[in-house]
């Protein structure tokens with residue numbers, strides 16, 4: 267479980283542990299089993315070898331490490347682009363690579379990448395973040411094609427706005443009131459999501475109940491991507 271030190275990753279670790287799994291946690295910060303940077307390939311390789319040596323098998327990997335960032339392209343520094351894409355896309359690739367290597371050896375496994383609705387449709391100023399998450403969606407599909415006949419399922423979850431430090435640091439910052447209200451308005455259920463609601467989706471994809479699901483992007487977004495409200499119901503007083 268990467269990104270397990272906070273937010274969605276921590277909730278996934280808690281949920282899968284409650285469901286009876288032995289969960290090994292990885293993050294660059296926080297109270298986890300392996301303090302590693304997902305961009306550091308030798309460190310990821312070593313951590314996965316240790317996990318398999320200690321536990322004998324690797325059934326499920328949830329990739330939740332990620333960072334926010336971006337901005338309109340003409341204002342975006344190339345170093346900021348690299349930071350966001352390196353963590354979100356390259357880091358996911360590296361973790362998926364060592365997940366696949368071990369799962370190929372055992373002939374089974376389930377990989378769950380945490381992408382975003384912003385990997386499916388654009389949002390204002392999203393640039394690097396959105397591109398990185400679209401990359402995760404396509405990486406997921408490509409891996410599902412490559413490993414389906416090897417017994418490995420590969421799916422991703424596309425969350426809407428979820429109340430974690432990543433989102434709250436942004437929407438609760440000074441001057442972000444309009445952004446917060448506009449973003450909330452896109453969530454048809456009228457609220458942001460809870461990390462446990464993404465963990466529930468991850469638990470489903472990890473389980474035998476999802477045994478025929480691979481290459482899928484599971485949207486868990488409170489209606490964000492369903493479509494737009496245009497005020498007709500307001501006019502009708504509903």
Ligand SMILES: NC(=O)c1ccc[n+]([C@@H]2O[C@H](COP(=O)([O-])OP(=O)(O)OC[C@H]3O[C@@H](n4cnc5c(N)ncnc54)[C@H](O)[C@@H]3O)[C@@H](O)[C@H]2O)c1
Nearest residue numbers: 269271272273274294303304331332382425427428430432
């Ligand atoms: N919160 C949302 O609204 C939302 C929506 C869609 C997608 N997501 C995605 O969900 C995932 C989890 O985000 P979150 O909301 O829980 O945010 P978060 O900031 O609470 O957690 C992200 C975790 O990733 C870790 N991390 C960052 N860079 C890392 C690196 N290089 N190596 C290892 N770990 C690293 C952080 O230390 C942190 O613990 C991210 O991929 C994020 O893009 C979040």
